[in-house]
């Protein structure tokens with residue numbers, strides 16, 4: 638298993654150029670016929686490998702079949718996703734994550750499912766998670782920050798997803814406070830952060846990520862068809878799910894490490910640069926009151942900052958604001 642992993646690393650680091658069997662055999666301290674056998678195994682996992690005598694081997698195509706292995710191979714993180722639990726079907730990856738966390742799963746454990754039959758949104762809402770069409774993933778974190786700062790991790794997660802979409806696709810993502818990722822005003826991803834804390838200490842956090850990737854219109858139920866979208870619907874292109882997962886994990890790790898080291902300011906700036914209707918004058922409805930306001934940013938405690946005519950800058954906490962033009 639670890640040989641296989643090194644083998645893929647060596648092949649991938651060559652950037653699709655041929656790598657000689659002799660070189661691989663020297664590096665891995667195994668015979669050239671053992672190398673050949675490993676190649677056959679990789680092909681079973683969905684890799685397309687070209688082997689040419691005198692030149693060597695190269696990866697023509699990496700698989701898009703999600704498994705613990707395919708996500709692990711080629712994953713460039715230091716600590717995130719070293720432990721991956723993959724299910725072809727799950728009620729909810731959040732549930733599996735809570736259970737694993739209670740059984741002491743390590744910081745950075747990742748749970749991924751091909752489909753969820755009871756995907757969870759906030760406040761007991763449902764998250765539609767159709768098979769092989771999106772990323773349904775939960776990350777177990779054990780941060781040493783006060784529980785009051787936990788909402789910052791939701792904001793962090795949103796910036797990670799926005800960065801990945803912006804850099805890997807042609808779509809233009811926006812983050813709608815507190816936890817929606819929009820593309821062209823429709824919801825393409827959602828985040829559910831759940832925390833287990835005792836007194837002043839976080840025991841663990843489960844950061845749930847749902848991202849619509851390759852759905853077409855038929856894949857969404859009628860009830861959400863007009864407000865949900867996928868990266869494919871917005872860009873016209875299929876995306877490789879394994880690659881996207883690896884990218885999300887890499888960016889998440891970088892962002893999280895920076896957050897632990899430098900605190901909130903970087904996250905705040907990045908969040909605001911993606912913020913939905915930032916600087917625009919909007920009407921928001923909070924508890925039946927309609928206010929005219931301008932969104933100006935996010936606060937340390939995760940609140941949305943708005944500027945109102947009457948009362949100056951206000952912090953908004955309710956997750957149930959409605960946005961009007």
Ligand code: BTX
Nearest residue numbers: 729731756757758759762764765774827828845846847865
């Ligand atoms: P939310 O409460 O902000 O959004 C839920 C609402 O979004 C639903 O009521 C529905 O209107 C709409 N919706 C449902 N499914 C979709 C979808 N696929 N795309 C767009 N809109 C939809 C957002 O909650 C948080 C979602 C987190 C999901 C992840 S998946 C991995 C992890 N496991 C799990 O059970 N939940 C998280």
